[in-house]
Amino acid sequence: MAKATKNRFKNTQHKKSLQLTMLALPAMVAIFVFSYIPMAGIFIAFKNVNYEQGIFRSPWVGFDNFNFFFTSSDAWTVVRNTLGYNIVFIAVGTLLSIIFALLLNEIMSRKVLKAYQTMFFFPYFFSWIIVAYMAYSFVGPYGIVSGWLEDLGVNFDFYTETWIWPFLLIFINIWKGLGYTSIIFYAGILGISQEYFEAAAIDGANQFQMIRKITIPLLMPLITIMTLLSIGKIFYSDFGLFFFVPREIGQLYPVTQVIDTYVYRMLRQSGDIGMSSAVGLFQSLMGFAVVLFSNYLVKRVNEENKLF
Amino acid sequence: MALRAKLPKILIHLVLILFGILCIIPLISIISVSLSDETTILKNGYSLLPQGLNLHAYAYVLYKPVQLLNALKVSLLVSVFGTVVSLLVSAGISYVLSREDYKYKNKLSFYVFFTMLFNGGLVPTYMLISKYLHLKNTLWVLILPYLAIPWFILILRTFMQKIPHSIIESCMIDGASELRIFFRIILPLAKPGLATVGLFTLLQYWNDWWLSLLYIEKESLVPLQFMLYRMINNIEFLTRSTNMMPPGMNNVVVPAETARMAMAILAAGPMLAVFPFFQKYFVSGLTVGAIKG
Amino acid sequence: MRRGTRLTKTGILAAILILTISLMLGACGNKDKDKDKDKENAGSSPASSANSGPSGSASAAGDLPEVTLTWYFPGNFPQPEQDKVFAEVNKIVKQKLNATIDFKPIAFGDYDQKMKVVIASGEPYDLAFTSNWINNYSQNVAKGAFLPLDDLLAQYAPKSYAAVPANFWDATRVNGKIYGYINYQISARTPEVSTAKSLADKYGFDINSIGGKLSADTMNLLEPYIAAVKKDHPEKAFITSLSQISEMFTFESISGINIPGAVFFNDDTLKVVNQFETDEFKKFAAVMRDWNAKGYMNTKERISKKQDDWADAKAGKWMINIGGAYKPGGDVLATSLGGETYVSAPASTPHLTTNGIIATMHAISRTSKNPERAMMLLELLNTDKELFNLLNFGIKDDHFKLNDEGFMVAGPNQQAYNPQVPWMFASNFLAYVQEGMPKTVWEDTIKLNEAAAPSNLLGFSFDAEPVKAEIGKTSAVFDEYYRGIELGITTEEKYNEFLKKLKNAGADKMIAEMQKQIDAWKATKK
Known part of the structure; x- marks a missing residue:
């Protein structure tokens, strides 16, 4: 009798698992097809592709494709740009988001809060193409800022001056994402139990002390996760930002070319899929290594905050 | 004393208002340009306020908007259908991942989130889709690749983890199947999370140009954003598609600069209109937890 | 520690997974290869059947199996009514060759990059415009992207082959083989x-x-x-x-x-x-x-x-x-x-140079499943004046008109279809002469070609x-x-x-x- 129940229990357990697996199946298939199968294609990076023979029969060339990339003068530029921009994005972006989340947390009126959130979220709603139009309307040949400069007697052509673009791109990227990330942190702050603050208030702590001693420490896991996720993507860039906003102007490549746009242009301009795959693989591997390493570091400092 | 207490508050508002303005000014500027007079614009350049207020650009863009309407149709179809399916698919797996008692939870979560950290890259993906799946120039290629996005699954799963397990248990005791629990109990309870992720998914589909940049060359399948992209370089994509000036505007300069901005407004507009409906769920829906929760 | 082992296990699992997929893909690839072989075999059979009756192409259409030919080409596209015109073209092609063209008109600015990707990824297509200035001919030949055309030309396009001087064909030869079908036009270029x-x-x-x-x-x-x-x-x-x-x-x-x-x-x-x-x-x-x-x-x-x-x-x-x-x-x-x-x-x-000659050509893709039919289409486009002009100027009396003297003039609806790239579709010399050009414009052009000093590198x-x-x-x-x-x-x-x-x-x-x-x-x- 007891055994039968146990069996039945086991059976239902089994059935439950199966049903749950079924629920997850569509997503599993989608991920398998669009993420895992392409991983199998990384072998292209080691081939000298010839269309006559097809990709599978083309000769293996070992690390030639990688060599080609690393000996070119572009390698340094694109890696530097990618990492440089991302480090600034992560540092400045995270800092500002936390500050804005804290500021938003000080707003008591729900209506006002909603108004701010709505405004901050506007940029997030525009595609990069529309952002490119907006940028053009400020710094383009008829642009508003160009016009102001002209009124001041300065003839400044944004699309030929390289030095201005790092500033523009950093500004635009943070402008677009700040609303979104600050709300993630804001939601995190809301998740902190009020009891802590009440207790602190009784002890006579002021606003700043509460932020330093309660909010920030309790927000730390979220900050770490967000940062780790960004670091995992440190070898990737927002393609739209670097592709559309500087309008594919060759003159600006030294400061706007990142790995993603480079791979894309490699594919489209020289049709070299071996090398294009090689750079893609390098990017993926480096990203993976960096995130494993930083996760390891985080784990050593505080087991709780790790990503996995 | 009163002022000292208030000063930081004022400062906070000042900072927030300034940034808020910064967020909407670009929108205002393209609206202004789209409402301006073309010849004045060409002479004076753009400005924050419309110059010589008129609707020529819109009249021009919307006169015989065959191409535009078609692009709008494609965008709408892909966004709405894609969002509904993607949300169901993601909610399914998110729920499973949120279940502590699911046998393969850890393996499955590795399977999903590993793809956030490592991928095959552009070339293999392109070859798979174009050569082996033959999805090029189909509506499917605009929908399928975004069905299960790990980041959205992560957000949804974190949200679902907050649903008390006791609710699920009591349903199981009542003998409800997992499917039933999912559809009847979990989905309604996860509404804020679903609304948030739903909006992001909708945005993802609506704002996407990447898939069409790579996989679409058929005019009838060009979505709005891609049309807009092609107009960055070449206003002719617009002028050719309509190619004619509306009657009564024959003596006006072709409003190329202003029409472009009018197009941008038309492409951005629908999403801005949708936003308020989702907003009330936003903060509660946007919580992110560790991958291994 | 436990976590560590679990991760490795999953890692191994993933590795096995990836390996399996690679093998599966490899298998697919091999299957494709087999198909290619079939194609080669199939390629020879219609060839022999066409040999039996190369005379009237119209009668041949009945015996030919139905195919779709994908054709990539650049130009001032999209045109508002291009689909309407292409449908008309397909009516004729269907009747004469039992084929349907899948038109892929690409804007000039996008064409080069588009073709790089199409070719690199090995997607099947049949025809593409190629030249020394866009979709580069010699580079594509080097990568093995195009089929050699010598045999196909002799068999399926005798008329248009004969219409172009032999030294022009020589200019297209890479390692002795022709890979490009010349759209005959002005070649003495400046x-x-x-x-x-x-x-x-x-x-x-x-x-x-x-x-x-x-x-x-x-x-x-x-x-x-x-x-x-x-x-x-x-x-x-x-x-x-x-x-x-x-x-x-x-x-x-x-x-x-x-x-x-x-x-x-x-x-x-x-x-x-x-x-x-x-x-x-x-x-x-x-x-x-x-x-x-x-x-x-x-x-x-x-x-x-x-x-x-x-x-x-x-x-x-x-x-x-x-x-x-x-x-x-x-x-x-x-x-x-x-x-x-x-x-x-x-x-x-102007000099007569290899570049001038290979400036406007079509190539048949290595991935084409029906190269012989693609060649038949080229022959048709380069010999059928009406078809060519339909493609070139649109529908008669709608997009263009012929005036009493036989000159081409704008139709009431010319704006809706006017790509202005006759030299891209086929031999320019088939085009109706536009009003304002001398009646003998094509003869003049040929004379100019002949009179030009050939460069030392010609051939x-x-x-x-x-x-x-x-x-x-x-x-x-x-x-x-x-x-x-x-x-x-x-x-x-x-x-x-x-x-x-x-x-x-x-x-x-x-x-x-x-x-x-x-x-x-x-x-x-x-």
Whole structure:
């Protein structure tokens, strides 16, 4: 009798698992097809592709494709740009988001809060193409800022001056994402139990002390996760930002070319899929290594905050 | 004393208002340009306020908007259908991942989130889709690749983890199947999370140009954003598609600069209109937890 | 610790998974190969059946299995009513060849990049436009992207093969094989200089006075006119594009202007040089720099566009344009593109070069499942005047009309279909003569081809296979810099950086390879 129940229990357990697996199946298939199968294609990076023979029969060339990339003068530029921009994005972006989340947390009126959130979220709603139009309307040949400069007697052509673009791109990227990330942190702050603050208030702590001693420490896991996720993507860039906003102007490549746009242009301009795959693989591997390493570091400092 | 207490508050508002303005000014500027007079614009350049207020650009863009309407149709179809399916698919797996008692939870979560950290890259993906799946120039290629996005699954799963397990248990005791629990109990309870992720998914589909940049060359399948992209370089994509000036505007300069901005407004507009409906769920829906929760 | 092991387990699982997929993919690939074999076998059978009755193509349609042919081509697309016209074309093609064309018209600006990806990914298609200036012929041949056409030409396109002189076909040969089907047209090429007639009249500029005289050294012939117009019309600019003016220089580029490697016309020793390092090209870059400094280029507006197009001409932003190929009746084409009357002249003395001949061709893809049918389609397009003109000008009495004298004139609905690329679809000589052109325009063109001085290199085609990687890299470098050079914003320092990058990308190796092949070719000629 007891055994039968146990069996039945086991059976239902089994059935439950199966049903749950079924629920997850569509997503599993989608991920398998669009993420895992392409991983199998990384072998292209080691081939000298010839269309006559097809990709599978083309000769293996070992690390030639990688060599080609690393000996070119572009390698340094694109890696530097990618990492440089991302480090600034992560540092400045995270800092500002936390500050804005804290500021938003000080707003008591729900209506006002909603108004701010709505405004901050506007940029997030525009595609990069529309952002490119907006940028053009400020710094383009008829642009508003160009016009102001002209009124001041300065003839400044944004699309030929390289030095201005790092500033523009950093500004635009943070402008677009700040609303979104600050709300993630804001939601995190809301998740902190009020009891802590009440207790602190009784002890006579002021606003700043509460932020330093309660909010920030309790927000730390979220900050770490967000940062780790960004670091995992440190070898990737927002393609739209670097592709559309500087309008594919060759003159600006030294400061706007990142790995993603480079791979894309490699594919489209020289049709070299071996090398294009090689750079893609390098990017993926480096990203993976960096995130494993930083996760390891985080784990050593505080087991709780790790990503996995 | 009163002022000292208030000063930081004022400062906070000042900072927030300034940034808020910064967020909407670009929108205002393209609206202004789209409402301006073309010849004045060409002479004076753009400005924050419309110059010589008129609707020529819109009249021009919307006169015989065959191409535009078609692009709008494609965008709408892909966004709405894609969002509904993607949300169901993601909610399914998110729920499973949120279940502590699911046998393969850890393996499955590795399977999903590993793809956030490592991928095959552009070339293999392109070859798979174009050569082996033959999805090029189909509506499917605009929908399928975004069905299960790990980041959205992560957000949804974190949200679902907050649903008390006791609710699920009591349903199981009542003998409800997992499917039933999912559809009847979990989905309604996860509404804020679903609304948030739903909006992001909708945005993802609506704002996407990447898939069409790579996989679409058929005019009838060009979505709005891609049309807009092609107009960055070449206003002719617009002028050719309509190619004619509306009657009564024959003596006006072709409003190329202003029409472009009018197009941008038309492409951005629908999403801005949708936003308020989702907003009330936003903060509660946007919580992110560790991958291994 | 436990977690560690679990991760490795999953890792192993993932590795196995990936391995399995690779194997599966490999299997698929092999299957494809098998299919290819089948295709080859199948390829021979219709060939033999067609052999039995090559006479009337119309009757042959009945026996032919139904196929779809995918055709990629560039032009001023999309056109509003292109689908309507293509449907009409397909009606005829269906009836005559039992085939349906899957038209893939791509805008000029996108075509090159689109084809790179299509070819690289091995997608199946049948026909594509190829040339020395867009979708580069020799580079694609080197990568094995195209099928050799010798047999197909003899079997399925005898008429159009015979219509083109034999030395033209020789110019397309790479390692002895023809890979490109020539769209017969003007081949003695030099760029066309054109300007609006109203402007020329107003400022007393006689375009014929500079005709044939332009080179990097004599660009200043244009300057008085440009300066005068500029004063009254600051919105108008001098327009040119490097990829379109290669024939204006006194050298002939070997694998397209964007690839280092050129031989001077007057150099009998056929020494290959890097054209970007020649004094002539540097001079040209310097003139552009100077003109930009003088404000002739309207750089600020144009830099944010990849290329200049005739829409700007219609908007009154062009003053003088050097580009395209000078040909009889060219001013009529410019007029319809520019929206007002244009006058034109040849930029320099035309030479008959390999580049001129391979400037307009079609190729059949290695991935084509029906190469013989694709060739039949080429034959049809190049022999059926009505079909060609349908494609070219649209539907008769709607998009175009023929007047009493037989000249082509605009129809009531011309705006809806007017791609203006006759030389792209097929032999230009089949086109209805447009009103305003001399009646004998095509005969004149052929005469011009015959009269032109053949270059020393005529008949040599470069086999790019040994240096294809270098070619990819140098063309990427060119892509980064060319716009700046043609707009005159590239400083001398920047220009030297360009040269240095070309060197890094393997320019010298390519030039050595070119020299080697040319020397070998020269030896066989003697």
